[in-house]
Amino acid sequence: MIRTSKKLSNSLNRLKSILKEKWAIFPIILVICLSFTQCANMQKPTGGPKDSLPPKLLGETPLNLGTNFKEKTIVLTFDEFIKTTNQQKEFTISPDVSLPLTYKIKKKSLHILLPDSLENNTTYTINLGKGLVDYNEGNPLLNYTYVFATGPELDSLSISGKVSNGYTQTFDLAKDKDVIAILIPTSKDSTFGKKKASYYSAIDSTGNFKFNNLREDTYRIYALKDINNDKIYNGGDEWIGFLNDSIFLNQNISNINLSYTKGTNAKYRNLEKKIDQDGSLLLVFNRPIEDPSIKIIDPVDYDSKKLLRFNTNKDTARLYFEKLDFDSLKLELTELNQILDTIIYKKARNLKTDQTIVPKLNISNKVDRVKHIEISSSYPISSIDKNKVILKEDSVSKRNFQLQQDSVNKELYHVRYNWKAKTNYELVLEEKAILGPYNESNKEFKTLFTLNDAANYGDINLTFTGLNDSSHYLIELIDEKKETIYDKRIIPASRKIAYLQYPGAKYSLRIIEDRNNNGKWDSGDVYKRVQAERLWYLDRTFTIRANWEQNETIDVSFK
Incomplete structure (x- = not known):
């Protein structure tokens, strides 16, 4: 009995030893298996030069440029795994079809499924744009086209x-x-x-x-x-x-x-109607309105008391009122003396407004001797009282400044003065210095500034030739990138323009042939087949030099 137990014990010990040895190598076997599993998946290669080549086309089924085409599927086979990107934009077919094509990726192939709506005797072109790329690096196959004809001939024009x-x-x-x-x-x-x-x-x-x-x-x-x-x-x-x-x-x-x-919209729509914070009724349209007018037909007594303003583009209108004690308004919008729309506005019950006039200046902390100070507001200005405008020079009040209403924009005022370098200025607009059309006014407003003496000023006198005597033209002084407009004005009949005391810098010019004489550039209207107003750009820059007076003649030739 004792001998049997010893044999059993020895056998168990040998079994344990064998199991320990096998368990010791199990992790190694597991790692090897996992590595083989990873190799079975598409992975981005590690090391070596970066792949910069697009997928290479190996085959087209059916062949490209085929005629009497009856197939329902096109298969394009490549030398590597592929994928699509921005497919909706990049993949196109011309002429367009009523039902969309279906694109499916199957490893290294692109399958294109065609709809049943192809027309007879028509040449179709499928363009992949930049939408087919290799799987790993995203290198695009650029502008590949597949052409086929449902009739006996391929169109070739x-x-x-x-x-x-x-x-x-x-x-x-x-x-x-x-x-x-x-x-x-x-x-x-x-x-x-x-x-x-x-x-x-x-x-x-x-x-x-x-x-x-x-x-x-x-x-x-x-x-x-x-x-x-x-x-x-x-x-x-x-x-x-x-x-x-x-x-x-x-x-x-x-x-x-x-x-x-x-462009412009073919059909008119009123996009927005609301009372703004300043108490004005804002109306926004989806296109410019030609020769617009707005009449209040209910309550009718509001019509004669309203103040109406359109923006430059004539696609936005604002109506200002002395009081807002109405529940609703019924308005009639006309274009070229024809009724275009009847607009009904219902006022909100808990409407709160603030008709305080907030001044806007063209300066922040620096003034120059060209534009000086311009005072405006998003709210209409009826007048500015010079007695309530205070200009301080190093804390000393000065009264020999000019306050002038703009000759074109009657709601813009200019403050001009002989500004001095290295001097501190303060402009104060006292309460009720600015009055609106219904006696609205401003709160006290103050701003501090100095002269921008870093700018050097010069003069340039320009004479233009080549312009039609019977046409109207606008000229814009712009930067080299054609983005910033420093000055805009009408070219007079003399065809001479003078930029006096302008900061020394590089400038260029844009001239607008103002066909309808409305003081702005008009884009084209595709529905009326009216092209945009012609533009001419000076093909170079010129420099206004400090303390110099220059004269130049420029020949203008519109394309």
């Missing part, structure tokens, strides 16, 4: 050209990345602004576009800043460029130039 911003007359891809060119057969011209364009083309980095594989037909062509990526011109914030005439395409056409500007 083309239209190419260039687009530019109609205001700056340049193309900046960073700012205008949403711009595309669109093409619509005149037989479908009624779909413009309602349905997707039949054909559309991407714009390259320099503003060029090209439509390929087009059939002989008559087309209208547009440049569209397609902000919401629906291939439809929606007005509002979208920009549009167009040719006045259609294009008859029976041979390749090139050198089409399209300038896009902010």
Whole structure:
């Protein structure tokens, strides 16, 4: 019995020893297995040079450029794993189809499923843009196209050209990345602004576009800043460029130039109506109103007492009232003496307003000898009492300053003075110095400032040639980037402009041919086929030099 127990004990000890040895190597086996499992998945390589090459196309099924096309699926096979990016924007088919294509990735292949709505005897072009990339590094296959015809022949005509911003007359891809060119057969011209364009083309980095594989037909062509990526011109914030005439395409056409500007909406809408904090009734429209007018038809006695203001673009109106003791207003908006809309506004019960006039100055803590001080307000100004305007020079009150109402903008006032360097100034507008149309007034207002003596001032006298004697022109003094406007005025009949005592700096010029003589640049109207007002830019900068008087003649030639 004792011998049997010893044998059993020895056997158990050997079993334990064997198990210990096997458990010791189990973690090693587990790590090896996991590493093989990882190898079975797509992983970004570690080490070595970075992959900068796009996927390489190995095969197309059916073959590209096919005719009498009947297939329902196109398969593109590549040399590596692929994925899509921004597919909705980048992947396109022209002409457009009523039902969308379906794109599926299967490892190294792209499967394109076609709808049943393809038209007979039509050449289609599928463009992948920058939307197909390799799986690991995202390198795009640029502008790959697959072309097929549902009839016996491939259409082969083309239209190419260039687009530019109609205001700056340049193309900046960073700012205008949403711009595309669109093409619509005149037989479908009624779909413009309602349905997707039949054909559309991407714009390259320099503003060029090209439509390929087009059939002989008559087309209208547009440049569209397609902000919401629906291939439809929606007005509002979208920009549009167009040719006045259609294009008859029976041979390749090139050198089409399209300038896009902010468009207008075809149909009028009242976007907003509310009483603002200052007690004015704000009305916002979705487009400019030509020769606008607003009449209060109920309560009728409010009409003669209202003060009406439109903004420069004529797409916003404000009405000011002596009292707000009405429950509702009924207004009649007219355009070119025709009733455009009847607007009903209902006043909120707990409405609180503050009709205090808040002064606005064109300076912060520095004044210059060119513009001096300009006083304005977002609320209408009827008058400013000079007796309640105090100018202090090093704490000493001065009365020999000028307070003048602007000759054009009657709600803008100028304070001019012989400002001195290294001197402290204070401007005080006492309470009720500024009065509004219904005796509204300001609270006391103070500001401290000094002369901007860092600026050196000079004069330049410009004479312009090449301008039409019967046309009206506006001139803007701008910076080199065409973004900042330092001065804007009408070019007189003498065609001479003098910039006197201007800060020494580099400037350029923009001239507007003001066709309708409304004092501003007007963009195009695609629905009326009216192009934007023409612009001319000086193709260089000029320098106003300190303490110099310069004279220059500039020849202007509009394109």
